[in-house]
Amino acid sequence: MKMARVRHDLEQHLAADLEAMRRLYEVGNFCARSGGDFLECLTQILDAAIAITGADKGNIQLLDPATGALQIATSRGFEQPFLDFFSAVQEGEAAACGTALQTAERIIVEDVARSEIFAGQPALAVLLDAGVRAVQSTPLRSRTGTVLGVISTHYSRPYRPGERASRFMDLLARQAADYLERIDADAALQATQAKLQDLNEQLELRVQERSQALEETERRFRLLVEAVNDYAIFMLDPTGHIVNWNRGARRIKGYADEEIIGRHFSQFYTEEDRRNGVPQQALATASQTGRFEAEGWRVRKDGTRFWASVVINAISNPDGQILGFAKVTRDLTERRAAQERLSQAQKLEAVGHLTGGIAHDFNNMLTVISGNIEALLRRLPESPKADLERLAKSALQGAQRAAVLTHRLLAFSRRQPLEPKEVPVNTLISGMSEMLRRTLGESIAIEIVISAGVWQIFVDPHQLENAVLNLAINARDAMPEGGKLTIESANVYIDEDYAAQAEVPAGQYVGIFVSDTGIGMTSETAAKAFEPFFTTKEAGRGTGLGLSQVFGFIKQSNGHVKIYSELGAGTTVKIYLPRHFTSTRPSDVREVTQPTLRGAGEKILVVDDDVDVRSFTVEMLRELGYIVVDAPDGAAGLRLLDAYPDIKLLVTDVGLPGGMNGRQLADEARRRRTELKVLFTSGYARNAIVHHGRLDPGVELLSKPYSFADLAARVRRILDRRYPTD
Numbered sequence: 001m002k003m004a005r006v007r008h009d010l011e012q013h014l015a016a017d018l019e020a021m022r023r024l025y026e027v028g029n030f031c032a033r034s035g036g037d038f039l040e041c042l043t044q045i046l047d048a049a050i051a052i053t054g055a056d057k058g059n060i061q062l063l064d065p066a067t068g069a070l071q072i073a074t075s076r077g078f079e080q081p082f083l084d085f086f087s088a089v090q091e092g093e094a095a096a097c098g099t100a101l102q103t104a105e106r107i108i109v110e111d112v113a114r115s116e117i118f119a120g121q122p123a124l125a126v127l128l129d130a131g132v133r134a135v136q137s138t139p140l141r142s143r144t145g146t147v148l149g150v151i152s153t154h155y156s157r158p159y160r161p162g163e164r165a166s167r168f169m170d171l172l173a174r175q176a177a178d179y180l181e182r183i184d185a186d187a188a189l190q191a192t193q194a195k196l197q198d199l200n201e202q203l204e205l206r207v208q209e210r211s212q213a214l215e216e217t218e219r220r221f222r223l224l225v226e227a228v229n230d231y232a233i234f235m236l237d238p239t240g241h242i243v244n245w246n247r248g249a250r251r252i253k254g255y256a257d258e259e260i261i262g263r264h265f266s267q268f269y270t271e272e273d274r275r276n277g278v279p280q281q282a283l284a285t286a287s288q289t290g291r292f293e294a295e296g297w298r299v300r301k302d303g304t305r306f307w308a309s310v311v312i313n314a315i316s317n318p319d320g321q322i323l324g325f326a327k328v329t330r331d332l333t334e335r336r337a338a339q340e341r342l343s344q345a346q347k348l349e350a351v352g353h354l355t356g357g358i359a360h361d362f363n364n365m366l367t368v369i370s371g372n373i374e375a376l377l378r379r380l381p382e383s384p385k386a387d388l389e390r391l392a393k394s395a396l397q398g399a400q401r402a403a404v405l406t407h408r409l410l411a412f413s414r415r416q417p418l419e420p421k422e423v424p425v426n427t428l429i430s431g432m433s434e435m436l437r438r439t440l441g442e443s444i445a446i447e448i449v450i451s452a453g454v455w456q457i458f459v460d461p462h463q464l465e466n467a468v469l470n471l472a473i474n475a476r477d478a479m480p481e482g483g484k485l486t487i488e489s490a491n492v493y494i495d496e497d498y499a500a501q502a503e504v505p506a507g508q509y510v511g512i513f514v515s516d517t518g519i520g521m522t523s524e525t526a527a528k529a530f531e532p533f534f535t536t537k538e539a540g541r542g543t544g545l546g547l548s549q550v551f552g553f554i555k556q557s558n559g560h561v562k563i564y565s566e567l568g569a570g571t572t573v574k575i576y577l578p579r580h581f582t583s584t585r586p587s588d589v590r591e592v593t594q595p596t597l598r599g600a601g602e603k604i605l606v607v608d609d610d611v612d613v614r615s616f617t618v619e620m621l622r623e624l625g626y627i628v629v630d631a632p633d634g635a636a637g638l639r640l641l642d643a644y645p646d647i648k649l650l651v652t653d654v655g656l657p658g659g660m661n662g663r664q665l666a667d668e669a670r671r672r673r674t675e676l677k678v679l680f681t682s683g684y685a686r687n688a689i690v691h692h693g694r695l696d697p698g699v700e701l702l703s704k705p706y707s708f709a710d711l712a713a714r715v716r717r718i719l720d721r722r723y724p725t726d
Contacts, residue, residue: 031179038183043074045176046151050076052168053136053161055153060140060176061089061097062149070097070150077154082130085123095123096137097150104147106169109135111158127154134159138169140177148180213323217243217315232329236312238322240265240283252331254301265327268298270305286312287322295332306333420557422580423461425489425510426450432465436472436485443482444475451490457510458580459557467550471514471573474547478518478571488513492576494560502560508579509559515572521565529563550575597716599625603644604715606630607637607652607665608681617651617681617711624712634660634668641669647676649719654682654701677718681706 026048031041042060050058057077061070069088089095092102099117100107109115111133118124127135134155140148151173161169217235232252234245241264250256253268260267266279273279273296286292292312297305309330315323429448436446468487475485492511499506521529530551550573554561558578565571604626608614614630621628629644631637634656641647650669654662666678680701702714 031175039074041179042176043076045172045179046074046076049151049153049169049172052172053153053165054155055136055159056156057130057132057154058152059083059086059154060149060151061086062180063101063147070101073149078130082126085126095121096135097152100137100139100150100152101147104139104141104145106139106166107135107137108161110160130154131156133157136161136169138173140173140180142177142181148177151176209317213317217324230330232327232331234265234327235315236265236283236325236327238324240279240325243324249329252300252306252329259301268329270297270299273297282310282312283325286314286325290314290316298329306331307336308332419460419462420458421461422456423459423464425454425457425512428461428464429468429487429489429512432468436469439469440472440476440485444479445482445484447484447486449486449488451488453491454489455491455508455510455579457577459559459577460553463553463557464577467553467575468512468514470547470550475514475516475518475571478516478520483517483570486513486515488515491579494576502562502576504558504560504576504578509576510579512575512577513572514575515570517570520567520569520571522567526563526565526571530561597712599716599719601625601627602648602719603627603629603646604649604651605637605640605644605647607632607634607650607656607662609633609653609655609657613653620708620711621651621715623708624715626715633658634662634665637665638668638672641672641676645673647673649677649679649715651679651681651715654680677721679714679718 026044030044046058046060049055057075059075059078060073062073063069064071067088069090070086072083072087075083086095086097089098089101092098096107096109096117107117109117112118112124112127112135113133118127132154134157135152136155136159137150137152139150142148151169153169230248232245232249234249235243237243241262242260244261245257253260264279266274269279278296282292282294290313293310295307295309298308298310299305309332311328313326315326317323429450433446433448440446472485472487479485488511490511490513492509494502494504494506494509496506529547551561554575554577560576562574562576563571564574599621604621606614606617606621606628607630608617609632611632614632618628618630629640629647631640634652635658637650637652641650650666652662652665656662656665660668662680662682666680669676670678678700680699682701682703700714700718702710706714
């Protein structure tokens with residue numbers, strides 16, 4: 001029985017050895033046949049090592065001569081975290097492969113959890129997470145003893161290799177190293193042969209052409225650069241290496257001739273430009289078109305940067321072959337700084353103009369308001385009702401003018417909160433015809449030309465109406481003796497070229513064109529028409545914000561607006577708004593005026609830090625029949641909300657003090673009372689509820705200043721909804 005067992009064991013060992021030899025033979029044949037299939041051959045070697053040693057996983061790492069680190073070339077069975085961790089192992093690093101690289105000897109770790117190599121090292125956790133308990137790393141040594149890489153096998157159990165497994169691993173490592181050496185030798189031989197062949201083919205041609213090209217280049221260069229000191233002028237060979245340059249180049253770049261001749265001109269570019277291939281792109285453009293021009297940052301010898309204007313001209317022989325390049329560089333750093341200072345001064349001037357305009361117009365309006373209110377107070381005891389009503393109306397008109405001005409300022413600055421809807425343009429324009437006739441008067445003939453099938457757009461319909469009305473009023477003022485106003489609509493496609501000028505994406509747009517037969521304007525006037533407070537009207541006849549409001553609204557709606565005008569030939573303003581793709585039904589673009597709706601005793605919480613505004617709002621709501629409690633900030637508002645469980649509506653300003661804005665107050669209030677409804681108020685758009693110029697979905701906003709009727713309608717509408725809104 002004992003002899004039978006021995007015989008059986010010998011047969012098993014013999015079968016294993018034969019299988020191992022077969023794998024070695026097959027791997028050798030494959031690598032000999034695979035030619036350039038480098039990674040597949042290494043993978044075959046790795047698979048043989050895993051099979052012969054009974055491993056569960058493995059990898060082959062090759063030494064990167066540039067960094068001295070082991071890089072994983074191929075692997076089996078590992079997830080990405082393992083591969084990332086062992087992607088760059090240095091010599092002697094706390095890992096079996098790093099130790100094998102350092103000692104040039106096989107490293108066997110029978111149990112990684114008990115090994116001194118991995119004790120306290122991050123690699124231990126990575127190995128255990130990958131299910132590795134044992135590691136065998138065998139160096140791949142060349143015939144000269146140089147370590148080319150490491151082959152590692154990994155085991156999910158403690159492991160100690162036998163003599164046969166170790167012998168076969170040595171054979172596999174020898175096979176892999178021989179293959180790597182052969183690949184390197186073949187590559188070097190091929191590169192050398194190709195280089196020699198190329199040199200042999202070009203040598204005779206270059207020798208023949210060199211003298212002629214050199215004479216011509218030197219003659220042109222001497223004529224071009226003689227005595228030039230303000231420009232860096234130098235010649236490049238066809239590959240971009242510097243052949244010669246002038247004294248201006250030495251002054252601007254800071255290099256001596258011997259430091260730069262023969263170097264590539266990309267040395268003057270920033271590191272970022274070199275990574276992005278900018279020097280090569282410049283030469284390619286000059287080769288294809290004959291000339292390359294650009295401005296950008298360049299680097300001197302001392303590392304400082306300067307802003308350069310660069311021109312590269314290709315130099316070709318009569319057959320069109322590129323002989324080299326002439327490059328001219330000018331230092332524009334001082335000029336660029338001067339331009340930036342001028343631009344900043346112009347911006348400051350524009351801000352001053354804007355500030356002065358605002359102060360002027362508001363002072364006028366406040367004079368009307370304060371004067372009429374003072375007169376109202378003085379005459380209150382003895383004045384008849386009609387006189388008091390006239391003074392009150394005059395004060396209200398002044399306030400309304402101030403509100404219009406603030407809305408126009410918000411539109412110009414693109415801070416107004418928009419409520420975009422799907423708008424059928426033809427319906428909106430047609431619906432404005434009667435209002436335009438009443439506004440413009442009988443001396444202006446109005447023609448509306450709408451194209452069939454005009455696309456939908458997604459904009460704030462009220463602001464679009466205001467924009468068209470502003471353009472119509474401007475057109476009327478340009479026709480003092482009467483004339484014709486034409487409003488057209490059409491589908492338009494903006495191509496890439498025009499889109500780049502208009503700073504909008506190319507694609508499908510809806511065009512709205514407003515034309516008049518008025519006096520027109522010069523190109524200088526048209527260029528300034530959209531600037532705030534710019535007006536050609538006489539003093540007192542306009543704020544100069546009408547067209548700037550149109551401009552701000554169209555830009556905020558992702559559109560484009562352009563003026564075309566000639567003196568004596570009238571003016572056309574073209575509006576382009578992007579097409580809206582949707583299958584839903586468009587919203588109505590005009591609202592029907594409703595009578596003032598009153599309350600039925602519902603309780604409302606008003607939160608506003610401005611005492612006067614809060615008192616005014618509370619008084620109006622009580623007059624409308626609501627029960628009102630009020631608070632100056634969010635914390636006080638939450639206390640009242642907890643104290644009065646029957647509060648149905650929160651009316652809050654967006655900007656509140658105390659570290660809690662209106663949106664945060666509303667969120668917390670809705671967390672406590674999910675059925676609570678919310679109405680925001682604000683003097684201008686806030687990022688808390690407005691993003692990208694548009695109200696957040698579901699947000700109700702009442703812009704200040706608001707009227708008695710506006711407040712009544714909005715509060716009633718919100719309270720009558722079945723579900724609360726944010």
